[in-house]
Amino acid sequence: MSLNDQQFMRYSRHLLMDDIGEAGQEKLLNAHVLIVGMGGLGCPVSLYLAAAGIGRLSICDGDTVDQSNLQRQVLYTSDDCGKPKVECAAQRLAELNPEVQISAYAEKVTEQILAVDYSLVVDCTDNLAARQQLNAHCYQRKLPFVSASALGWEGQIMAFDFAHNSSLCLNCIINKDSAEPIMNCGNSGVVGPVLGAMGSLQATTVIRILLGFFQQHGQVQRYDGKAGQWLALKAQADKECAVCGS
Ligand SMILES: [Zn+2]
DSSP: OOOOHHHHHHTHHHHTSTTTHHHHHHHHHTOEEEEEOOSTTHHHHHHHHHHHTOSEEEEEOOOBOOGGGTTTOTTOOGGGTTSBHHHHHHHHHHHHOTTSEEEEEOSSOOHHHHTSOOSEEEEOOSOHHHHHHHHHHHHHHTOEEEEEEEEBTEEEEEEEETTTOOSOOHHHHHHHTTTSOOOOTTTSOBOHHHHHHHHHHHHHHHHHHHHTOOOOTTEEEEEETTTTEEEEEEOOOOTTOTTTOO
């Protein structure tokens, strides 16, 4: 496959970069990425990935747009309230880049949705059970997995290149934090652009992984938006981990 004239124009700012170029753009066009959760993280992730020319995007979320979402879920407008998020999102993303094939699932992620052959899975959910399900699936299938979360002023992102590295997984890290109360953006506050920052980083990480530039398997990066500071942590494998332990 080679790029057509329109694609040369649309993706020219990738093509100008030596380490992306036409070969890199073709990798993006050939990828199929699953985004689970179309809230404050899924909105920027899907926008940037559609704009970047990821060939196929599957988006999955069972919720409808609520007025209280509009403070941070930047794909949706006031008129969208009451409509399924994935329907509104699919329409916006198609307007942005009609070339992208979009599959929209207006439901929580199921085994059937996961059974499709993806290049990579992005976790944009706000609950632990879904994260654990996606982590275990990606570990078993040796699929790259990019996860993020945000609460209040703080965000965190971690990614796992299970295709090349099985030394630790999200479950190893979650277990260590199990004493933390379960909070999410639905029942406590969050600063909208902190989600935007984490979502943009998830999209950047997806592109890095697809192009073969990712080396930070299991590294956790935390952003404190109030202090304006970043922290990188090297997570450790849990030998008794139910997912990746021996
Ligand atoms: Zn593990």
